[in-house]
Amino acid sequence: xxxxxxxxxxxxxxxxxxxxxxxxxxxxxxxxxxxxxxxxxxxxxxxxxxxxxxxxxxxxxxxxxxxxxxxxxxxxxxxxxxxxxxxxxxxxxxxxxxxxxxxxxxxxxxxx
Amino acid sequence: xxxxxxxxxxxxxxxxxxxxxxxxxxxxxxxxxxxxxxxxxxxxxxxxxxxxxxxxxxxxxxxxxxxxxxxxxxxxxxxxxxxxxxxxxxxxxxxxxxxxxxxxxxxxxxxxxxx
Numbered sequence: 001x002x003x004x005x006x007x008x009x010x011x012x013x014x015x016x017x018x019x020x021x022x023x024x025x026x027x028x029x030x031x032x033x034x035x036x037x038x039x040x041x042x043x044x045x046x047x048x049x050x051x052x053x054x055x056x057x058x059x060x061x062x063x064x065x066x067x068x069x070x071x072x073x074x075x076x077x078x079x080x081x082x083x084x085x086x087x088x089x090x091x092x093x094x095x096x097x098x099x100x101x102x103x104x105x106x107x108x109x110x111x112x
Numbered sequence: 113x114x115x116x117x118x119x120x121x122x123x124x125x126x127x128x129x130x131x132x133x134x135x136x137x138x139x140x141x142x143x144x145x146x147x148x149x150x151x152x153x154x155x156x157x158x159x160x161x162x163x164x165x166x167x168x169x170x171x172x173x174x175x176x177x178x179x180x181x182x183x184x185x186x187x188x189x190x191x192x193x194x195x196x197x198x199x200x201x202x203x204x205x206x207x208x209x210x211x212x213x214x215x216x217x218x219x220x221x222x223x224x225x226x227x
Contacts, residue, residue, distance in 0.1 A: 036216075044218050046215040101171070102147070104154040
């Protein structure tokens with residue numbers, strides 16, 4: 001099971017671009033990288049998923065270098081409503097088919 | 113579609129009491145999950161059900177039991193509640209088993225306080 005390491009917390013001002021990096025040195029060939037967002041008092045929700053290079057959607061971009069040992073979630077021009085915990089998960093097919101594991105995530109605080 | 117619903121939203125129990133947390137999804141998903149989240153912590157998987165008729169233990173199954181009643185419903189039971197089970201409980205579902213690039217959809221959570 002690929003272990004992930006991400007910063008515990010980050011602060012940003014409104015309007016800035018925020019980049020959250022996740023390390024996953026022992027990622028397996030079949031593993032995908034998935035990011036979830038959790039607002040206070042709510043369940044997590046899917047943001048973005050990728051396998052390699054760059055993925056972009058209406059919410060964020062995900063950059064994955066060629067060695068895939070890390071990934072960076074990029075949030076453009078954050079607002080106060082982006083204050084949340086962001087989780088990086090790595091997984092694919094496992095022997096035994098066990099689900100993904102959520103770590104503690106990165107707590108992003110956006111300041112006005 | 114309501115997505116994933118959970119009942120109750122909030123519950124207070126005394127030590128030793130039992131209760132069942134209910135979860136239902138209307139997305140025709142095969143897999144369902146129960147997580148707990150303690151203050152300032154990430155989510156920890158309690159039990160999951162890869163498909164109707166199967167259940168498996170997650171990271172922290174002790175003190176809990178589950179029932180996959182049908183494809184839509186997955187309940188979590190605390191037989192004898194303890195203060196250490198005070199937490200927020202989230203139910204989630206996915207079309208296939210998470211870990212195979214499947215997105216999980218989460219319910220709003222049940223806040224449980226055990227005195």
